[in-house]
Amino acid sequence: MDSRLVSAISQVVNELFPVEASLVISDDRRYIYYQPSRQIDLKIRPGDEIKPDSVTYKALVIRRKIEEQKDSRVFGVPYFGVSVPILEDGVPKGCVTAVWPKRPLLATSYLTVRTMDRWIPIPFEAVVYLEAQNRKTFVKAMHAEGYHKYNLTELEFSLPGHRFVRCHRSYIVNVDSIAEIHPDSHSTFLLVMKDGSKVPVSQTYASHFRRLLGF
Numbered sequence: 001m002d003s004r005l006v007s008a009i010s011q012v013v014n015e016l017f018p019v020e021a022s023l024v025i026s027d028d029r030r031y032i033y034y035q036p037s038r039q040i041d042l043k044i045r046p047g048d049e050i051k052p053d054s055v056t057y058k059a060l061v062i063r064r065k066i067e068e069q070k071d072s073r074v075f076g077v078p079y080f081g082v083s084v085p086i087l088e089d090g091v092p093k094g095c096v097t098a099v100w101p102k103r104p105l106l107a108t109s110y111l112t113v114r115t116m117d118r119w120i121p122i123p124f125e126a127v128v129y130l131e132a133q134n135r136k137t138f139v140k141a142m143h144a145e146g147y148h149k150y151n152l153t154e155l156e157f158s159l160p161g162h163r164f165v166r167c168h169r170s171y172i173v174n175v176d177s178i179a180e181i182h183p184d185s186h187s188t189f190l191l192v193m194k195d196g197s198k199v200p201v202s203q204t205y206a207s208h209f210r211r212l213l214g215f
Helices: 003-016 055-062 152-156 203-213
Strands: 022-027 031-035 066-070 079-088 091-100 110-114 119-123 127-133 136-141 145-148 164-168 171-174 178-183 189-193 198-201
Touching: 022 055, 055 066, 055 079, 055 091, 119 145, 127 152, 152 171, 164 198, 164 203, 171 198, 198 203
Parallel strands: none
Antiparallel strands: 022 031, 022 091, 066 079, 079 091, 110 119, 110 145, 127 136, 127 171, 136 145, 164 171, 178 189, 189 198
């Protein structure tokens, strides 16, 4: 993988992921970039072969994004990893993995958002969608809206995966709040939510979205 591409990927990922996450970039056989965090260090060295049973290895094999908690048998310490393979015509060419000591979880089943003059706790089931805006997250609910202090990526790994789905770089939707799914241009979709709002499904997430919802 070209060194300039690795640098560009690492810069983008560092903007998206919180500083608590370690960052791993690989090609299809070896680790080529590693940035440990203060929270966890897997002692990876660029040039090392990808370890079998690691989250990176599995993402390359199944060719889709995965999230898994791993025990200490792989790297000597337990970790939670989120891996996204880089595909070229369906062939895995590399992988980007974010690593935490354990899966980030919210303490409650609510998202507390800030409005102009107050805070409002919104239960998960009332959320329609979440949108990335200026390093914060705009939360749209059936009868309220406001901004959450965490960015979209931080929230993504803290929300229940059976209910919330990433459908675009800037959007996560509550699947229970989808009213209709419309085909759009270039193999993308447009979601009409139960409150009437519309959310795009980008080409990057379209295949995963279709598999998840079974259509």
